Amino acid sequence: xxxxxxxxxxxxxxxxxxxASCLLEQRAIRKITWRLIPFLMLLYFVAFxxxxxxxxxxxxMNKDVGLTSQMFGLGAGIFFLGYxxxxxxxxxxxxxxxxRFWIGRVMITWGLVSVAMAFTRGPISFYVLRFLLGLAExxxxxxxxxxxxxxxxxxxxxxxxxxxxxxxPVAGAIGSPVSGALMQLHGxxxxxxxxxxxxxxxxxxxxxxxxxxxxxxxxPADAAWLTAxxxxxxxxxxxxxxxxxxxPRSHSAWRALADWKVLTLSLxxxxxxxxxxxxGFWAPLIVKGLGFSVFHVGLLVxxxxxxxxxxxxxxxRNSDRTRERYWHAALACLIGAVGMAIAARAGxxxxxxxxxxxxxxxxxxxxxxxxxxxxxxxxxxxxxATSIGLINSLGTLGGFAGPYMIGSTNGTxxxxxxxxxxxxxxxxxxxxxxxxxxxxxxRQASQPxxxxxxx
Numbered sequence: 223x224x225x226x227x228x229x230x231x232x233x234x235x236x237x238x239x240x241x242a243s244c245l246l247e248q249r250a251i252r253k254i255t256w257r258l259i260p261f262l263m264l265l266y267f268v269a270f271x272x273x274x275x276x277x278x279x280x281x282x283m284n285k286d287v288g289l290t291s292q293m294f295g296l297g298a299g300i301f302f303l304g305y306x307x308x309x310x311x312x313x314x315x316x317x318x319x320x321x322r323f324w325i326g327r328v329m330i331t332w333g334l335v336s337v338a339m340a341f342t343r344g345p346i347s348f349y350v351l352r353f354l355l356g357l358a359e360x361x362x363x364x365x366x367x368x369x370x371x372x373x374x375x376x377x378x379x380x381x382x383x384x385x386x387x388x389x390x391p392v393a394g395a396i397g398s399p400v401s402g403a404l405m406q407l408h409g410x411x412x413x414x415x416x417x418x419x420x421x422x423x424x425x426x427x428x429x430x431x432x433x434x435x436x437x438x439x440x441x442p443a444d445a446a447w448l449t450a451x452x453x454x455x456x457x458x459x460x461x462x463x464x465x466x467x468x469x470p471r472s473h474s475a476w477r478a479l480a481d482w483k484v485l486t487l488s489l490x491x492x493x494x495x496x497x498x499x500x501x502g503f504w505a506p507l508i509v510k511g512l513g514f515s516v517f518h519v520g521l522l523v524x525x526x527x528x529x530x531x532x533x534x535x536x537x538x539r540n541s542d543r544t545r546e547r548y549w550h551a552a553l554a555c556l557i558g559a560v561g562m563a564i565a566a567r568a569g570x571x572x573x574x575x576x577x578x579x580x581x582x583x584x585x586x587x588x589x590x591x592x593x594x595x596x597x598x599x600x601x602x603x604x605x606x607a608t609s610i611g612l613i614n615s616l617g618t619l620g621g622f623a624g625p626y627m628i629g630s631t632n633g634t635x636x637x638x639x640x641x642x643x644x645x646x647x648x649x650x651x652x653x654x655x656x657x658x659x660x661x662x663x664x665r666q667a668s669q670p671x672x673x674x675x676x677x
Contacts, residue, residue, distance in 0.1 A: 243455075250452040254373050257447060259385045261437060262366055265329065266389035268426045269362055271397040272336040272355070273301065274502035275423050278401040279339075279416035281506060281516055286414060287344050295629015297348045298503045299622035302495075304356030306615045312361025313368060313611030317604060320441075321369045324361065326434035331358040333427030340413070340420035364614040368607050371598040372441055375459050377542060379598070384538030384591040391534070391587050394502065394527030397423075402520020464602035483600050484609045486659045490551070491593060491617025493652030496624030497558045497586035500645045501526060503625045505579055508565070508638055512572050525576055526583035537588035541595070548660035550592040555653035558585025562646030566639045585649065593656070620648060 276283075280294055289297065316324040335355045342348045366386060374382050401419055408415035439445045442456040505526065509519045541550040561581025568574035594610075601609045628641035 246451065246455050250448065250456055251374070251378055253448065253452065254456070255382060255385075258373060258438075259382060262369075262386050263389040263392075265325070265430060265434070266363070266366070266386060267393045267396075268423075268430060269329075269332065269359060270390045270393040270502075271401075271423055272332060272427060273359075274394065274499070275397065275401050275419055276339070276352070277503045277506045278398070278405060278516075278520070279419050280503075281405065281416075281510060281519070282408070282414065283342065283416040286416070287342055287348065289345060289348060291629045293345050293348070293629075295503075295626045297345070297352050298629075299499075299625040300349055301352045301356040302499075302618050302622040304353040304358075305360050305618055305621075306356075308357050308360035309364065309615030309618075310608060310611035313364045313607045313614075314604065316361055316365040317368060317607035321365060322435060322438040322440050325365060325369075325438065326431045328359060328362045328365075329427045329431030329434060332362075333424050333429075333431060334358075336424030336427060337421055339424070340417040360615075361611070363618075364607075364610040367594050367597075367614075368610050371606065372460065373456070375456075376463055376595070376599060377545065380538045380542045380547070380591045380595040381535075383594050384535050387587065387590055387594075388531045388535055390498070391527040391530035391583060394505075394583070395524045395531060398506070398523040398527065399517075399520040402517045405516050481600075481609070483659070483663075484597075484612055485616075486655060487593065487596060487613045488616035490555075490652045490655045490659070491590075491613055492620035492623070493555060493648035493650075494558070494586045494589045494593070495618045495620030496627075496645050496648045497562065497582050497620075498590075498624075499621035500562075500624040500628055500642070501579060501583050501586070504628050504638065508575060508579070509572070511638075512570065512575060514572075522572070522576060523579075526580040529580045530583035530587040533584040534587040534591065538591040541592045547592040547595050548656055551589045552653040552656040552660075554585045554587075554589035554592075555649045555656065556585070558582045558589065559646040559649035559653070561585055562642045562649065566642035566646070589652070624648070 276298055280289070280298075283289070284291075284294055312324070312328070332355060335351060335358045339351050339355070342351060367383065370379060370382055370386065401423070404419045404422055405415035407413070407418040410418065413421075439447075442448065442453055442460070445453060448456070505523045506519050509522050510516070514522060537550060537554060541547060558581065561578045561584070563578070564581060565575055565578030568578055597609050597613060598606055624645045627644045628638055631638075631641040631644065
């Protein structure tokens with residue numbers, strides 16, 4: 223987890239910045255990064271794996287329990303309806319009671335539901351369990367994004383967010399061959415392969431939930447593993463950033479819900495979620511349709527995720543280095559849209575299908591960290607918790623729309639072309655939305671304060 227030099231070292235000519243303060247920043251950020259990010263990545267790895275392993279289970283589960291493509295698309299996406307229902311309240315609760323307790327609670331409940339997926343018996347139980355899984359996991363992702371804002375100053379936030387979010391494509395890269403291998407346990411102790419998949423991949427969430435109760439530290443002021451000097455520097459730096467947000471709406475939970483920036487970021491995030499979960503849920507079925515075995519599907523689906531991991535970290539580091547968010551997010555969305563178009567035109571070519579899926583995986587993954595660096599530059603306190611929760615809950619509905627569009631246009635033909643084009647279209651909308659938001663924000667920033675208050 224190599225970190226770039228602190229921004230203060232790049233501004234060493236400033237009279238207010240000393241070599242000692244630079245060293246303090248560098249030491250504190252390195253220590254916090256190594257303490258928190260690997261563990262948070264592990265949590266998200268397990269969370270994301272439990273979201274998308276249904277794509278591998280579907281290779282045999284759909285036939286066993288009587289699910290059509292439309293039913294599977296609906297059930298895979300209905301997760302996000304449960305997620306949407308409890309997202310904002312869950313994030314606010316985390317802000318109030320602390321991440322250590324709330325994240326641990328989230329993991330234990332989603333682990334229980336994930337294990338229960340092994341007992342799916344038909345469409346209704348599939349829909350109910352997927353909805354409950356979303357309800358159980360609500361608040362996890364936006365809660366971690368909010369939690370990172372407690373620990374990392376703004377100029378470090380995109381890079382550490384990318385490290386945390388890299389767990390999603392890592393889950394696809396590692397989880398795909400593992401899931402493919404677990405499917406080979408078919409018949410062991412009378413259970414089918416997809417049942418073993420849900421059982422063995424749900425248990426780690428339960429174990430990690432109890433570990434979270436002991437391991438996580440809620441706030442920098444509580445961190446006994448930092449020196450007093452490091453705690454004081456970090457707490458004061460974060461506090462200064464929050465108090466510098468002058469707009470009174472930026473600290474009000476209710477006003478944040480109606481703020482145009484929240485709704486705009488939700489729309490921008492919608493397309494990235496549609497693309498990400500189209501890859502997560504449908505890539506195994508798309509690749510299997512090209513004639514590969516279940517095991518080889520696992521190996522091939524790992525390729526787009528490996529590319530996404532490397533690309534999103536490098537992309538986000540450049541975003542932090544240049545302190546630019548909007549163009550990094552918009553261009554990544556356009557790359558994802560191009561990938562969808564290539565996958566749609568791949569026909570029987572495995573090379574084009576994997577290339578298209580790889581571009582999409584890179585694009586949707588690279589767009590997210592710069593996007594998630596924006597809310598905490600506009601909002602603080604409870605408003606930050608509310609805005610992040612709402613952006614994620616509304617935007618993540620794309621995780622319902624994308625898989626459902628693929629399933630509803632696929633029918634029984636196995637042709638994914640129309641659905642892939644539709645999902646690519648949502649990424650283009652996201653890119654346009656981000657660029658328009660940049661224009662408005664920059665225009666408002668250049669106007670006199672009195673004029674901005676009237677907007």
